[in-house]
Amino acid sequence: MDPTGRICGVTGAASGIGLALVDELLSSGAAHVAMMDFDGEGLRTALAKRERYSSRLSTYQVNVGSEPQIKAALQKIENEIGPIDIFFSNAGISRSGGVDASDEDWLDSWDVNVMAHIYAARFLVPKMSERKKGHLVQTASAAGLLSVLGAAPYAVTKHAAVALSEWMAITYRPLGISVSCICPQGVRTPMLFPELKKGTSDFSNTLADTVAQSAVTSAGTVLEPGDVARIAIQGIKDDKFLILPHPEVAGFMVKKASDIETWLSQMIRISEKLSGALQDPLR
Ligand SMILES: NC(=O)c1ccc[n+]([C@@H]2O[C@H](COP(=O)([O-])OP(=O)(O)OC[C@H]3O[C@@H](n4cnc5c(N)ncnc54)[C@H](O)[C@@H]3O)[C@@H](O)[C@H]2O)c1
Numbered sequence: 349m350d351p352t353g354r355i356c357g358v359t360g361a362a363s364g365i366g367l368a369l370v371d372e373l374l375s376s377g378a379a380h381v382a383m384m385d386f387d388g389e390g391l392r393t394a395l396a397k398r399e400r401y402s403s404r405l406s407t408y409q410v411n412v413g414s415e416p417q418i419k420a421a422l423q424k425i426e427n428e429i430g431p432i433d434i435f436f437s438n439a440g441i442s443r444s445g446g447v448d449a450s451d452e453d454w455l456d457s458w459d460v461n462v463m464a465h466i467y468a469a470r471f472l473v474p475k476m477s478e479r480k481k482g483h484l485v486q487t488a489s490a491a492g493l494l495s496v497l498g499a500a501p502y503a504v505t506k507h508a509a510v511a512l513s514e515w516m517a518i519t520y521r522p523l524g525i526s527v528s529c530i531c532p533q534g535v536r537t538p539m540l541f542p543e544l545k546k547g548t549s550d551f552s553n554t555l556a557d558t559v560a561q562s563a564v565t566s567a568g569t570v571l572e573p574g575d576v577a578r579i580a581i582q583g584i585k586d587d588k589f590l591i592l593p594h595p596e597v598a599g600f601m602v603k604k605a606s607d608i609e610t611w612l613s614q615m616i617r618i619s620e621k622l623s624g625a626l627q628d629p630l631r
Contacts, residue, residue, distance in 0.1 A: 349483040349526060350585050352377035355430050357422070359412045359464065360439030362390030363545070364537030365487060365530075368573035369436055370394070372581045374401050382425045382432070384408045384418075385439065412439045413459030415467040422471045431479060434584065435472055437465045438487040438530075442539055443501040444560045454501050461505035465512055473520060480524035483584060486513045490533040490567075490597045494604060497619045498559030517589050526587050530580050533594040534570040562622050568596050 356373050360366035361383035373381050381404060385391050388409040395407055406429065408421040425432060441460045443453035465486045476482025491499070492506030513529035520527060538545035540561060564570075576593045583591035592598055604611040 349434055349481075349587070350376075351434060351581060353379050354433035355380045355382070355425075356434045356436065357382040357384060357425060357432050358436040358438055359384045359410075359418075359468075360487070361385050361407075362387040362394055364539060365532070365535060365573045365576050366436070366438045367394055368577035369438060369580065370405070371398075371574070372577035373434075374398070374404060376581055378404070378434075380404050380406070380429050382406050382408060382421075382429065384410050384412065384421055386411045412437070412464035412467070413456070415463075415470075418464065418467045419471050422468065426475070431475065432472060433481065434483040434485065435468060436485045436487065437468050438485075439464060440487060440489070440506075440539070442499060442560070444499040446500045449501050457501040457505040458508075461502070462508045462512065465509060469516060473523075473525065476525045477520070477523040482524070483526040483528065484516060484520070485528045485530065485580070485584060487530045487532075488513060490531050490592075490594065490600075493531055493597065494600050495615065496560055497563035497615070497622060502560070513589075526584075528580075528584055528587075528589055528591055530576070530583070530591045530593070531597060532571065532576050532592075533568055533597055534564040535576050535593075536570050536572050540564060540570070559619075559622055563618070566622070568594055 351373050356378050358366050358369050358381060361370050362385035370381050370383055383391055383394065383405060386409060391407040391409060395405060398405060410417045410421040412418050422432065439460060441457060443449055443457050445453065469484055472482065472484065486509055488509040489506040491503045492510040495503045510529055513527055517527035534540055571593055579593045580591050
C-alpha cells in the first residue's frame, strides 16, 4: 500500500528503526503518523524535533505487551484521527542468554516480540477486513529466519513473529489485508549499540551481550535505521511480504534450507570462534 494520504501507526516509534519509519512515512506523504512507545520522554523529544510536522503527528505512551493498553491507544487513534490504514508493529526487545535466561526474560520477550503483534492484529483485522483494506507490518528479524548466537529468547520469539506474519499473510490477504514482515540483520540503533541511547545506564532492551552483539556485527553490513526504513516503505508500496534490508540474508536462508547439517556446522564453528575470541582477545 502506498502511504501517501494514509493514516499510519508505528510502535517503538521513539527510537531506531521505528523513528526512521516515522520520518520516511512523513516524507512519503502519509496523512498522519501515530507514534507509540512506552518511552514517554523519547516520544516527547522525537516530537519536539519534528515540530514542523506536528499537525501530522500524535504520540501515545503505551506498553505494547499489554492488550488493554494497545487496544485503548488504537481505539483512541481510530476515534480521534481516523481508520488506521498501515500499522507497523515494530517495538521489540532483546534478551540474551540461553535456556538459563530467567523466566522473566523469556516472558517479556514473548509479550513484546510476539503477543504485541497478536494484540494489535486482534483489534485491527476485523476493522480492516470490514473496510477491505489495510496493511499490517511486523518488524521481526533475520534472527527469526536464521538464528542469533548468544540470545535464545530473541532468536525463538523472532521465529515465532515470522511464523505469525506468514500465517496472517496466508489468512488475511484474501480479506483485502496485506501483511509484510521486515527482517533486518544488524542496524545501528540502541538495541545493538546501547551507547547510542544518551542519558541512560539501563541497557536492558539491548543486544549488548558481547556474543550476540559480535555475532550480529560480524555477520555483515550494519545498516543505518534510515536505510532500513527506506527499503521497508518501498517493500510496502510494492506489497512485498518478506522485506530483507540485508539482501545477503536470502542467500543464508537458501543455505539453511538446502543443507541444514552444513549450515549448523558453520554456525557452531562461528559460535566457538566468537566465544573463544571474547574470552581470550589475543586468540
Ligand atoms: N537493531 C538491530 O540490529 C535489529 C535487527 C533486526 C531486527 N530489529 C528489530 O527492530 C525493531 C526495532 O528495534 P530497534 O533496533 O529500532 O531498537 P531500539 O531499541 O532503538 O527501539 C526499540 C523501541 O521499542 C520501544 N519498546 C520496547 N519495548 C516496548 C514496549 N513494551 N512497549 C512499547 N514500546 C516498547 C523502546 O522504548 C524503543 O523506543 C525491534 O523489533 C527489533 O527486534 C533490530
